[in-house]
Amino acid sequence: MPTDIDGHGHGHHDAFDARGDLDAYRREVRAFIAEHGVPMSAEGVRVPRDAEHERQIRAWLAALYAAGHLGAGWPVRWGGRAGHLPGHDLVLMEELIRGNAYRPLDQVMLAAHSLLAFGSEVQRRELLPKIRSGEHIWCQLFSEPEAGSDLAALRTRARPAPDGHGWLVSGQKVWSTDAQWADMGTLLARTDPDIARHAGITAFVIPMTLPGLDIRPIREMTGHAEFCEVFLDDVRVGPEHVLGAVGGGWQVVTSGLASERAFVGAHAVQLERMYADLVAIARAARFGDATVALAHEDVQAKLAEALVRVEEVRLIVRDAVERILVDAEHPSDGPVGKLAYTELNVALTELAMEIMDSAVSIDDSAADVAARWQHNFLWGRALTISGGASEIMRGLIGRQLLGLPRA
Numbered sequence: 528m529p530t531d532i533d534g535h536g537h538g539h540h541d542a543f544d545a546r547g548d549l550d551a552y553r554r555e556v557r558a559f560i561a562e563h564g565v566p567m568s569a570e571g572v573r574v575p576r577d578a579e580h581e582r583q584i585r586a587w588l589a590a591l592y593a594a595g596h597l598g599a600g601w602p603v604r605w606g607g608r609a610g611h612l613p614g615h616d617l618v619l620m621e622e623l624i625r626g627n628a629y630r631p632l633d634q635v636m637l638a639a640h641s642l643l644a645f646g647s648e649v650q651r652r653e654l655l656p657k658i659r660s661g662e663h664i665w666c667q668l669f670s671e672p673e674a675g676s677d678l679a680a681l682r683t684r685a686r687p688a689p690d691g692h693g694w695l696v697s698g699q700k701v702w703s704t705d706a707q708w709a710d711m712g713t714l715l716a717r718t719d720p721d722i723a724r725h726a727g728i729t730a731f732v733i734p735m736t737l738p739g740l741d742i743r744p745i746r747e748m749t750g751h752a753e754f755c756e757v758f759l760d761d762v763r764v765g766p767e768h769v770l771g772a773v774g775g776g777w778q779v780v781t782s783g784l785a786s787e788r789a790f791v792g793a794h795a796v797q798l799e800r801m802y803a804d805l806v807a808i809a810r811a812a813r814f815g816d817a818t819v820a821l822a823h824e825d826v827q828a829k830l831a832e833a834l835v836r837v838e839e840v841r842l843i844v845r846d847a848v849e850r851i852l853v854d855a856e857h858p859s860d861g862p863v864g865k866l867a868y869t870e871l872n873v874a875l876t877e878l879a880m881e882i883m884d885s886a887v888s889i890d891d892s893a894a895d896v897a898a899r900w901q902h903n904f905l906w907g908r909a910l911t912i913s914g915g916a917s918e919i920m921r922g923l924i925g926r927q928l929l930g931l932p933r934a
């Protein structure tokens with residue numbers, strides 16, 4: 528039962544109605560995923576293995592849109608569903624994780640959000656249907672070697688083209704997730720170097736096939752290449768590529784972040800799955816005397832401590848979800864949830880490594896679990912950086928929740 532949510536003009540009733548509807552929706556979406564879902568090969572691994580895998584992924588994303596699971600919150604005119612509730616998005620994400628199904632790409636969801644908020648009529652008409660059909664995968668060309676947390680320091684320049692039509696864009700982007708198979712990119716470039724840092728930036732929506740783009744995948748320590756360096760050498764863009772206003776790029780980026788809320792509830796499910804894997808590895812890791820790690824008191828104590836932390840994050844997430852359901856979020860809900868989840872995620876991978884390190888053997892039956900931990904150990908830290916690093920989250924929480932002055 529939802530607890531009282533004071534002071535936001537919404538009472539018990541709204542949340543309770545939403546809850547009743549959500550149970551039915553959960554059953555529906557779970558069955559859909561079981562029947563059609565394409566499996567995730569490993570956490571954070573989104574780039575297709577080959578052409579056939581890519582076809583399956585695009586068809587799966589299209590199926591999620593066609594069934595009204597994705598894009599349901601869009602205006603009805605663009606394919607949204609009347610009667611859609613924010614809770615549906617939360618349930619969808621939870622069930623995708625529970626069912627280990629390929630998850631919608633954040634970059635595509637953010638592109639859709641930006642197009643709906645800032646796109647011209649022509650851009651929406653051309654680009655939104657191609658998101659729904661799986662034809663367009665999107666990437667984000669924001670970060671640069673000298674501009675990440677401090678994105679407004681970006682230096683990629685869009686200079687007016689000498690022939691007077693549009694701009695020529697030159698510079699370098701980095702950590703561009705999915706750029707090697709994306710069809711479209713949201714690009715941030717500086718159109719005016721002479722005014723205040725945020726004000727001179729413009730957002731563009733560009734086909735990734737434009738001449739002058741050089742896309743080089745970066746291999747990570749997981750062995751996978753999920754993101755790229757993107758070099759831009761006099762890439763010609765026109766007024767039709769501008770998203771929002773010239774000089775209005777900052778509003779485009781900052782508005783997109785709000786659409787990440789759908790992932791909050793999914794974090795708790797992810798941690799529950801990881802905790803189950805932790806117990807599984809402790810049951811399968813054997814010490815020199817052939818006892819399993821789980822039989823040892825010090826391991827039990829560490830697992831108990833981990834369980835307490837998982838429970839803490841579940842409560843933090845549940846609190847945020849209650850507010851999302853009645854449309855009464857706090858600005859700090861996102862940063863608190865992200866910080867708590869990503870840091871605990873790293874701590875769990877470290878504990879799993881500690882257990883595996885001290886074992887002399889791991890039962891064959893847990894080979895998959897052990898491989899997952901090895902991958903997650905190498906991958907997990909990335910989550911404490913992407914979408915705003917932990918230090919940045921702490922700064923936001925300090926200012927937004929605690930009212931501390933900016934350092």
Ligand SMILES: Cc1cc2nc3c(=O)[nH]c(=O)nc-3n(C[C@H](O)[C@H](O)[C@H](O)COP(=O)(O)OP(=O)(O)OC[C@H]3O[C@@H](n4cnc5c(N)ncnc54)[C@H](O)[C@@H]3O)c2cc1C
Binds near residue numbers: 703
């Ligand atoms: C998995 C992954 C996927 C990504 N995908 C994309 C993508 O698709 N498109 C894209 O454009 N970018 C992407 N990024 C880049 C991401 O946005 C940046 O890595 C992030 O913003 C941090 O910037 P940075 O790497 O330049 O680190 P920096 O900003 O240089 O930070 C370095 C360190 O300094 C700390 N720091 C920085 N500023 C402060 C401060 N004010 N106070 C306290 N500490 C501070 C940081 O927390 C960090 O520990 C991705 C990153 C990852 C890890």
